[in-house]
Amino acid sequence: MAQPPVPLKDMKLMDVKLGQLPSWLAMRDYTPGGIVGAVRRGYDRYYNKYINVRKGGLGGISMLLASYVVISYIWSYSHISVVIFACDLSKINLVYFDTEHDRHRRYH
Amino acid sequence: MLSRLVLRAAPAALRSLAPPATVGVLHVTRPLHTTQQRSAPLPPLPEKGGEVRHGLIPEEFFQFLYPKTGVTGPYMLGTGLLLYLLSKEIYVINHETVAAACILTVIIYGVKKYGADVAAFADKLNENNIAMLLETNYRERLLTVYNEVKKRLDYQVAMQNLKRQKEQDHMIQWVEKNVVQSITPQQTTVHTMVSTTVADMKPPEVKCWIDNHEILYMSLAFISGILSAVLAFAIIHLCRKKCRRPHQTLQEELPTQTVTEESEKNRQSWQFLQELFEKISHYSSKCAAAERFPLEVLVLVSSIKTNFDNGNLQGKVPMYGKVQYKLSSSRRVGGSDLWVKRCFEGCTDSSGL
Numbered sequence: 130m131a132q133p134p135v136p137l138k139d140m141k142l143m144d145v146k147l148g149q150l151p152s153w154l155a156m157r158d159y160t161p162g163g164i165v166g167a168v169r170r171g172y173d174r175y176y177n178k179y180i181n182v183r184k185g186g187l188g189g190i191s192m193l194l195a196s197y198v199v200i201s202y203i204w205s206y207s208h209i210s211v212v213i214f215a216c217d218l219s220k221i222n223l224v225y226f227d228t229e230h231d232r233h234r235r236y237h
Numbered sequence: 238m239l240s241r242l243v244l245r246a247a248p249a250a251l252r253s254l255a256p257p258a259t260v261g262v263l264h265v266t267r268p269l270h271t272t273q274q275r276s277a278p279l280p281p282l283p284e285k286g287g288e289v290r291h292g293l294i295p296e297e298f299f300q301f302l303y304p305k306t307g308v309t310g311p312y313m314l315g316t317g318l319l320l321y322l323l324s325k326e327i328y329v330i331n332h333e334t335v336a337a338a339c340i341l342t343v344i345i346y347g348v349k350k351y352g353a354d355v356a357a358f359a360d361k362l363n364e365n366n367i368a369m370l371l372e373t374n375y376r377e378r379l380l381t382v383y384n385e386v387k388k389r390l391d392y393q394v395a396m397q398n399l400k401r402q403k404e405q406d407h408m409i410q411w412v413e414k415n416v417v418q419s420i421t422p423q424q425t426t427v428h429t430m431v432s433t434t435v436a437d438m439k440p441p442e443v444k445c446w447i448d449n450h451e452i453l454y455m456s457l458a459f460i461s462g463i464l465s466a467v468l469a470f471a472i473i474h475l476c477r478k479k480c481r482r483p484h485q486t487l488q489e490e491l492p493t494q495t496v497t498e499e500s501e502k503n504r505q506s507w508q509f510l511q512e513l514f515e516k517i518s519h520y521s522s523k524c525a526a527a528e529r530f531p532l533e534v535l536v537l538v539s540s541i542k543t544n545f546d547n548g549n550l551q552g553k554v555p556m557y558g559k560v561q562y563k564l565s566s567s568r569r570v571g572g573s574d575l576w577v578k579r580c581f582e583g584c585t586d587s588s589g590l
Binding site for chain 1: 282283284285286287288289292293295324325326327328329330331348352356360
């Protein structure tokens with residue numbers, strides 16, 4: 130099963146060795162048309178695998194929703210990651226209305 | 238589950254399938270379904286989607302880790318990751334966590350309990366629709382076939398009837414002709430003279446299709462129509478004249494010249510005007526109706542000409558520039574100054590420009 134040597138830029142990501150990864154990334158098509166094409170291909174792959182089937186299951190959309198949740202958590206992490214100060218009785222009023230201070234400890 | 242809703246769009250495709258209105262094409266007998274299909278039918282949808290474990294993680298991930306870590310590998314990875322996130326507070330526990338936990342509980346409970354029923358219901362909907370549409374399609378095509386066959390049979394029947402009728406007619410004609418020929422010529426002439434007196438002849442009772450009253454009304458309407466048209470034209474002409482008058486006063490302000498120059502220039506300008514007029518009529522007759530010289534220009538030039546004839550322009554030389562100014566200052570002339578320029582270029586350059 131000797132395959133002919135495939136040029137680097139045509140190889141799929143899973144076949145690329147770790148050492149070749151930077152050069153592989155550099156050879157990808159980053160024009161707007163290329164990016165749009167990549168997005169479309171990705172969409173088509175996901176759609177045809179999980180949604181465009183006879184008996185689809187819950188996994189198709191639940192994965193999308195879960196990834197949406199994760200991404201929105203990552204984007205709002207900076208709001209959440211400010212520390213709650215030690216609650217003095219005098220400061221309770223201040224802290225109560227401040228939703229940004231959610232972490233329980235400053236140092237981990 | 239979502240795919241079942243997507244599949245409900247498939248019947249719409251079926252509705253556009255094989256419209257039986259291609260009846261007219263099927264007159265010629267030709268073999269069907271022998272050419273290569275240009276658009277092959279869609280490959281059937283896969284039965285099940287990609288495997289997803291716990292509704293969140295694709296099965297490929299578990300298969301990816303299996304050779305190295307076995308069955309529990311991904312779960313250990315998940316646990317370790319979770320503990321790391323919690324301990325470093327990359328995932329912060331706050332009120333939102335509690336809310337998310339409640340919501341997830343409810344969702345998972347609902348899915349587990351009612352998921353299968355909803356799926357079966359959607360499948361049932363889909364199935365019925367398709368079966369009905371297939372049935373309808375089949376019946377439509379059956380009807381088409383029936384109509385075609387009936388038309389062919391009708392044609393045959395009509396042909397036979399026509400043939401029989403023609404034979405009958407021809408035979409009758411032939412028989413009559415022979416019979417008439419066999420009778421002697423004298424017997425064919427039948428004397429049909431009836432004597433009538435002049436008094437019996439009544440005047441022809443031809444009913445007049447138009448009454449006296451109607452003639453009167455129609456003639457009145459005709460005359461009034463003509464009069465109103467003439468009135469409208471007169472009003473329009475007067476209005477146009479009124480608009481022309483302020484422009485004509487500009488001509489009065491031209492500088493006067495000496496007599497000899499005047500007569501010379503008058504002669505030149507008269508010549509020039511004549512040529513211009515000829516050119517304009519020549520152009521306007523040659524061009525298409527849409528490009529015809531606008532009425533105002535013709536009116537203007539003719540007014541210049543009549544003024545010249547009447548001697549109103551004695552001592553006032555209509556120079557090219559002034560004429561063009563007057564033409565371009567009339568409102569609806571449009572591209573007519575270009576026309577005028579073209580006419581002027583054709584004329585002799587005797588206007589002393």
